[in-house]
Every structure is written in C-alpha cells, then in structure tokens.
Amino acid sequence: MALKHYNPTSPARRGLVLVDKSSLWKGKPVKALTEGKHKTGGRNNKGHVTSRGIAGGHKQKYRYIDFKRRKWDVEGTVERIEYDPNRTAFIALVKYPDEELAYILAPQRLGVGDKVIAAKKTDVKPGNAMELGQMPVGTIVHNVEMKPMKGGQIARSAGTYVQVVGRDKGMVMVRLNSGEQRYIRSDCMATVGAVSNPDNQNQNFGKAGRSRWMGIRPLTRGVAKNPVDHPHGGGEGRTSGGRHPVTPWGKPTKGARTRHNKSTDKMIIRSRHAKKKG
Known part of the structure; x- marks a missing residue:
C-alpha cells in the first residue's frame, strides 16, 4: 500500500x-x-470516567x-x-x-x-x-x-x-x-x-477532527493545570513539571516499570531492556 x-x-x-x-x-x-x-466513552458501569481521552x-x-x-x-x-x-x-x-x-x-x-x-x-x-x-x-x-x-x-x-x-x-x-x-x-x-x-505509522491526520472520528479526545498536559488538578500543575511562568513525571494520581510514568507477572521470565532469553543498559 x-x-x-x-x-x-x-x-x-x-x-x-x-x-x-x-x-x-x-x-x-x-x-x-x-x-x-x-x-463506552471511557466510562465504567457507574458512569465514572476510568479511561481518559476516549469518546x-x-x-x-x-x-x-x-x-x-x-x-x-x-x-x-x-x-x-x-x-x-x-x-x-x-x-x-x-x-x-x-x-x-x-x-x-x-x-x-x-x-x-x-x-x-x-x-x-x-x-x-x-x-x-x-x-x-x-x-x-x-x-x-x-x-x-x-x-x-x-x-x-x-x-x-x-x-x-x-x-x-x-x-x-x-x-x-x-x-x-x-x-x-x-x-x-x-x-x-x-x-x-x-x-x-x-x-x-507514516500517516499524518492533519487535523484534530480526524482523531475525534477515531474516538480519541484531546488530553490536557499536566504542566498546564493547577496544583489541585495535577502533581505537575502550578508554578510561576512555564515550568517543566518536576523531576519525575507522574500520572494525575501520583504514580510514576514515562518509563516506569509496570510489569508484575514474572511467571514467564524464564521464557525470556534476552530482555528488550538489555540494549538500553549497555
């Protein structure tokens, strides 16, 4: 194609x-x-948004x-x-x-x-x-x-x-x-x-509306919010948001390891992270 x-x-x-x-x-x-x-619009059976950016x-x-x-x-x-x-x-x-x-x-x-x-x-x-x-x-x-x-x-x-x-x-x-x-x-x-x-992977949608057609809503950056809304929020002028990037609920993100199922580790010969350690 x-x-x-x-x-x-x-x-x-x-x-x-x-x-x-x-x-x-x-x-x-x-x-x-x-x-x-x-x-679902990102909402669970109680109507609460549990997956942001979907609608x-x-x-x-x-x-x-x-x-x-x-x-x-x-x-x-x-x-x-x-x-x-x-x-x-x-x-x-x-x-x-x-x-x-x-x-x-x-x-x-x-x-x-x-x-x-x-x-x-x-x-x-x-x-x-x-x-x-x-x-x-x-x-x-x-x-x-x-x-x-x-x-x-x-x-x-x-x-x-x-x-x-x-x-x-x-x-x-x-x-x-x-x-x-x-x-x-x-x-x-x-x-x-x-x-x-x-x-x-080489497509460029050109406008925000095309993403909306695919069910993707815009997400506001944490650094653009107030401290009450996000750990990165607030600060005078343009601030980067702090040393460690976190989710709105304070959990580490952007590179933090989230793998908990270690039962298949014995099947891994060479980790995908091995090249990053070298």
Whole structure:
C-alpha cells in the first residue's frame, strides 16, 4: 500500500498523509462474521470516567478474526482484502471448499485469489499457518501463539513481525520487534509473513477532527493545570513539571516499570531492556 499526499486546499488538507485504500473491498463486511459494537466513552458501569481521552468516534462493527487457524489441511482462497476499523492491519476474507468463510489478518504480499492453508507443516508462503517447530530458522512470521490453542497474541499490529532464530529442547527461539528474544513452545501456531499496512505509522491526520472520528479526545498536559488538578500543575511562568513525571494520581510514568507477572521470565532469553543498559 502506498501513501496518499493531498494538496493544501485547506488548512486541514495541508500535510495530510493517509494510506491509499483504493485496492481494498468497498462494500460491507460479511454480516455473519460481524457483531455490533457499543462505545463506552471511557466510562465504567457507574458512569465514572476510568479511561481518559476516549469518546465519540464513528460507529463501528466488530469483525470476528480467526486468530487460531486450526482448520488444518483445508486450502482456502482469498476472496478480498478489507479495511478493519478495529485494528491497524487489513484483513482478508478466506473462502474454504465447504463454503465456510473466515477473516484472517492479511500479511504483506497476499492478494485476491491466493491460496492459504493451515497445517502442522506446510509451504513457507505468506498467509500459510503452521506450528513454530516446523518453521525453517530465519522465517518471518506474525500472529504467534504464546500457548497452544489460545490463538495468536504476538505481532498482530500493522507492519509487525517475529523472526524464528533457533530451536532448543522442544522450544523455539524467536526475536521480537522490541529486540526481546524468548522461548515459545514448538507446538504453537504462527502465520508466515509480516502483517500488512506497514505505512500505517507514516500517516499524518492533519487535523484534530480526524482523531475525534477515531474516538480519541484531546488530553490536557499536566504542566498546564493547577496544583489541585495535577502533581505537575502550578508554578510561576512555564515550568517543566518536576523531576519525575507522574500520572494525575501520583504514580510514576514515562518509563516506569509496570510489569508484575514474572511467571514467564524464564521464557525470556534476552530482555528488550538489555540494549538500553549497555
């Protein structure tokens, strides 16, 4: 997918850069694979705002995506590539010989009419899914499971991928985009290729309203508030807010470690923070 640059016919158009979606399906999604989606406005069941910066946005339908890819040894045909408002990646509609339809994450270089298959071991082609233990070393994959039969959890966002770097005692060593290297069980599924829409990160929305269409509200900086409203607030003139950045409730932010589940630490070979310590 290429990027579209617009002429500055208005202040909002000046600098506007979007992903060209002209080759995507222009109709509605498959009704049987969608469900209505209700917006929360960032509020909980008591009506209190628990997630700031969320409200409004265009009406959306949720598309059911097959993250498990457990329809083994049945070859499907890609009917079309679609836009999905719920994720940064594009999705592909796959039709199987028994007329079953399913949405999968569309990898790069997957086109309409291509054949995809999921099996214990199969060809290394974009869109094909197989067990990590059967992948050749060096393969680029996405939608990687962390537990067998749980469905893909790693590398599902636009342009992301994971690389298989080795095998060891029934485990597969993979390198993530963050630089982390970790073990994953060899019977976990993964899909060949990198996720589609790598240019998603190069978009420039050009105006605040386009973010509002996506359900994102503006957030006021802490240093622009009063001391009663934020720990960074107050002060004479323009102040930076203090030595350690914190949330409005006083908890450290911007780099503070928030990881508490240490049960999977034994699976990490090289931390994503290792390069920062050097």
